Amino acid sequence: MMAQPVPHQTADKKRVKVYELRNNDWFDRGTGFCTACFVTIQEDQPKEPRVIVQSEDQPDRLLLETKIVKDDGFQKQQDTLIVWTDNGVDMALSFQEADGCQAIWKFIDNVQQQFQAAMGGPDDGLSDDLGMDMPAAIQLPPAELGALIDIENTLRNLSQSPSGRDALAKAIMSEDYIAKLIPLVEMAEDLESLGDLHHLCNIMKTVVLLNDTALIEHAVSDECVLGVVGAMEYDPDFPTHKANHRQWLNDQGRYKEVVRIQDDQVRRKIHQTYRLQYLKDVVLARILDDPTFSVLNSLIFFNQVDILQHLHMTPGFMTDLFAVFGDPNEKPLRKKEAVLFIQQCCAISKNLQPPARQGLYSNFLQQGLLSVINFGLRHPDASVRVGATDILGSILEFDPSMIRKTIYEQIQRKTPPLTDSLIDLLLVEVDLGIKSQLTESLKVLLDPNGPGVPPPDTRDGFMGKGRQHVAIDPQQEVFLTHFYEHSAIKLFKPLLDLEKRPTMKFNALEDGIFGYLNEILCFYIRHHHHRSKFFVLQNNIAQRFGQLLACKEKHLQLVAIRFFRHLVLLRDEFYSKHLAEKRVLGPVLDTLLRTLPRDNLLASACLDFFTSINYEGDRDLAKHIMENYREKIVALSHIDYFRGMMCRYDQSQGYTISEPDEEEEMARRPAHAGRGMMEHLTVDQAQEEYWNTSDDDEENHPAGPEMRLLPNGAPAKPLVEYTSDDDEDGSGDAVMTPVDSTSTEDEASKENQRPPSTPPTATGGPPPERLSEKRRREEDEDDALDKLMQHKRRNSSSAGSNSSLSAGILRKKQSFNNGGAKSRSREGSPNGASGGQKKISISIGPVLKTAAVRASSPGRAQATAADENGK
């Protein structure tokens, strides 16, 4: 049995007294020199970590030899004491010097961490070289100008390995190496030695990028921060530049204190947090690696949470803060700063745990936050108005009912509710940012379905569907009633005023409002069923929007079209009737006719609108169009969609006849009836002929039945047993692709050239899922940059890729073999039946039939991660 000395250790630092607890009294076993290392007990056994004390006067005698085992409970107390329990006996080592204690403690601590990490056996977790990585092994060169190159190299070499980084960080901390380096910066500056400054910069960068929390916190402490950023002003990558970090951070005026924060420690933390942000955004911006980025972020986060908690808990602080607004003699600047202070609190509060956040907001509201918001909304300074809307926004985002409750009280007290202030401001506000936040607030406040912001929904109108059955809370009822009785007229005044307006000319301020009003109204229409219907009807809203079509500004015409499309997509008979009665579709057709020779956004929007009118489903609307605007449709009949609509009308005698089994199929069709709607896609004579003759050909193609639809949408002959529920493939689309041939492949190709079965999102897509949104956020990191980084990993999983690849091929083959029968075979498994998965058949050519599965769960991403390997 041989004790192996730890390399490089300096024995004199580890002079120690060994104590043992006997009868509640510490018994001195003697004085000696302490070592801690791995010892080979038996040749074939793993080495054991041991603490050994050799007697001072009799070097052969061991005062202590103890094996470090998991449950010994080693503890370091004060600077020079280590205590533990050895076989039931309490032991203590009392070191003469703190450094020696620290060195031994590091070893023990390391071993214990290994135990914890391994959770079971020391066998694998401990390796021989652990002893070699002992912090004690690290000797940093002396911090002096002459040794800078040496320091830089040492640091760089050590920071290559994880254990080296760890040891380095500990050594720098324990030697307070940063403090030793800092004076060198000024010395080098005095000497105007740019080379040294560049070395210092590299050294500091390496130190910070060691990514050690304690080290970074130390680096931004009051004592160190200026020196640390000072060194980093001289970046060797930019030899002709010098940054001015010190000047920036030294500017005391950057910190604004509205109400004195008494606790020094908290104030220090505030400054420290600011410096961390500066470090992240400016000093290290270019070189920050992901781990350091996240360490900085989490340090900032925890500091902010602490600060906020402190302010929230400090008695009197909030009272003092809100008293600023109550004092008529208070300086306007201080009031402004108080709003901005609360704004910053709210911004940070988004990171808090929900209960803490709730607590903070309740505290704010109790102190009179609403009046502060009111004050802020009317402030001449735009930044204060932004602040007020921001504050409101963060609370609404968290729990709108907190604000609603207060508004309800306002209504009960017959005082003007907050919503009215918001409306007033919305109508006069020039600042676009505030406007859009107000719009958001007005939507959230009047969402009858309780807490939570609805998913972002910029387009279509299906959001309300699943929510209709949620019980509406009676307070909200009162609130809504009050809103429609008093406020709605005010809110939509610019729209209602159009009625008396002789010309559709607006100034810059006026013309911005309609987009927002449209957004708000569409939201209300989705959520306030009978109330909004009544409002729309009573105020003749459709015609008001229709007036916008007469504007010169195309973006206002777009607003009108968007509103109408919204109504159509609701597929609500009431609104269809309203649109028809108010005869607003004529002007839209006119707009399209007027625009059409050009291919611009307006034309696309009009076409998108009309294709959203499902002329089989929305029969009334289509009938209305045909009966009233036939000449316009004729003029547009070079576009397949309109010709289809017209033919269908004529052949079904005003949409009155329709074969029951075909009905559903047809109903789905216009969802993507978008075949060649631009005028230049007119089907030419040859194609026309083809379509007229294709009937005969079909006799030869048994796979044909689904294809028996002429471009005008009429069935060539009764369809046989085609009662698809779930097949969304619209046959009419076969003609999307101009096909001149009547070759045998034709039937198949026509079918295959149908667009995939999901209708365009615009018209029928499911509401955007929160999940996918979140996933996107997470996975955009899969962006090119990260792909690059992950390249290796991807390659390593190529086995998975192969299997998924071959599965894909199988699937492909199968779908090819099934040919035309495929769509029918799918009827058995409706969309969504397989655990929320939606199958899209993407059929493009007879040879290349493919299918893609788009799962609506994260599984989708996983499933394809393997495909990435292909690259």
Added chain:
Amino acid sequence: MSDLDRAIAQLRACRPIPENEVRELCHKARELLIEEGNVVTVNAPVTICGDIHGQFHDLMELFRVGGDVPDTNYLFMGDFVDRGFYSLESFLLLLCLKVRYPDRMTLIRGNHESRQITTVYGFYDECLRKYGSANVWRYCCDVFDYLALGAIVLGASNTLSQPAGSVPVGEDVEIEVCNADQQIISRFLRKGPNGAMGQQQQQPTTNGFSESGSSGPPAPTNTGPPGSGASGASGGSIGNPAGAVLCVHGGLSPLIDNVDKIRLLDRKQEVPHEGAMCDLLWSDPDEIDGWGLSPRGAGFLFGADIVKVFNHRNDLSLIARAHQLVMEGFKEMFDASIVTVWSAPNYCYRCGNVAALLELSEDDSGLGVLARSNGDVNRSDGGMGGQGPRGVLMENDLLGYNRAGPARRYRVFQAAPQDSRGMPAKKPVADYFL
């Protein structure tokens, strides 16, 4: 107009313009963009650029290498913002140039031109820092909604233009790769009509770009330009006018089998989470068959077969797209039927990649434009009548058929010299309470 020129000068110096000027600029841009179709038609010659990502100084380098506006006709394929520290200056400069020279500058939308993405990847934060409020971000996002979704380049020649004083360009050169100093790194000859393999013409060159490394004789199965991993081109007979080039940020969509379907979208909206518009901005080509799920969580992966069928059906000779970092700046795939162009050198200030531009020269033979003017009746049949059933694609077609691609000149460039740009950093928050 002088206001605009002044704004351009200020932005070129990397100094943001005041908020009210941004608002005005955005309004002007909106009026302009609203008149553009979802797929803009652009005539060659044109210089096609990929992602910029707020790397302002590298954008300046790009203009140095590719020529200044309005001398050069530019087409940017989106992702102007996020990641880099000068998204604001980069995007506003491009927008100013668009408003000032509408016919010499085409901007199409990338997946980062979206409210949701910019709040996460830096542009929102940058606007907030530089203006103290998110207004400018909102103005810009409004403009994003009006940006076109794609572009079609017509009239590209299949011979390269002859820059003054350079090595003469033979008629049969299909691809030329140049460095930032206009030196030719390599040239690739078009395959003969008999299907002979293309030959690489190595030019003596002194530059040291890593991607010029494939200087040896090309392997018979892989004759593409360096970094392309693809054969140069195939099949098409020499002298056939080049087909149109579709430019789009991401790639294809299973919902779009036809370029004209893109025109039926109401694009003025935030980029949706799925659907055709989303796919165009998010998809990637990949070595798979058919369609695959994208690991990005939006858009799809699509294989060579999809691209070839799509190009065939729409009579395209090439799809140019961006969206993915390629270390060599550009990468041709699938027998040169699709190319990724990446224009952000040393991406994120640390990826070490080079960037590239794609130049397509003008066809002056008069043949190119005639046969396939975009949007004409029966465009998909353009010029191919009498060669058997078109629109019905047979397996043979896929193997043998390939449009003669336009001649392509790639200019590869590196990040702007560090000293010219100062240290990239975000603007620090000026005041703090907490």
